[in-house]
Amino acid sequence: MPGEGFKALADPTRRHILELLREGNCTAGELAEHFDISKPSLSHHLATLKNAGLVTDERHGQNIVYSLNTTVMQDLIGWFMGFTNTEGDKDE
Amino acid sequence: MPGEGFKALADPTRRHILELLREGNCTAGELAEHFDISKPSLSHHLATLKNAGLVTDERHGQNIVYSLNTTVMQDLIGWFMGFTNTEGDKDE
């Protein structure tokens, strides 16, 4: 059920996090440098993304490195794909 | 700015409306038959979708017919596409 994924995508900060992660893995601190919100707020957004399965985290010493989970991203894209090429489903 | 679109997609009822509209245009009343919420609530969801540009409405006599706006849908898909085939952006 992709519901959590869509809810996670509703917030612009979280979409921006995903865009940053697309360029490469980041620690929570590195991500925080890109935003004007407190670290606890960012941590909360990361928890939301993790809960939705969109990112994974892994501790490396003092840092926690976040990575994109493209598999779940693909699932969401799959939903959208149902809205493209609908002509093919009908009579054309 | 696709922000409104993503927010509109965050609600399961609204996603279901889009899925129904994908099969063909519907009046507000026809859509209402598929949900257990009041008509004002549904109307509010339709207004949200319309505000996001995801649907258009047109009055036909007593009825108001809602249609999918696939163009805006494509814009959202475009955002997702940035997350696929990222290998191609790098070294492969």
Next chain:
DNA sequence: TAGATAGTTAGACAAACATCTAAATATCGA
């Protein structure tokens, strides 16, 4: 024009959400 039907707008309310500060946990280095 009066009544019925289709749909929206207005206003209220509880639940969910984004944010903050303060405190806690985890790891590293001396």
Next chain:
DNA sequence: TCGATATTTAGATGTTTGTCTAACTATCTA
């Protein structure tokens, strides 16, 4: 083990969201 650094958890607060009922607007038909 002690202090510094990185990050999360706890608790509070203001805003947004989804829902409702009641009332309103628009259109059709007799």
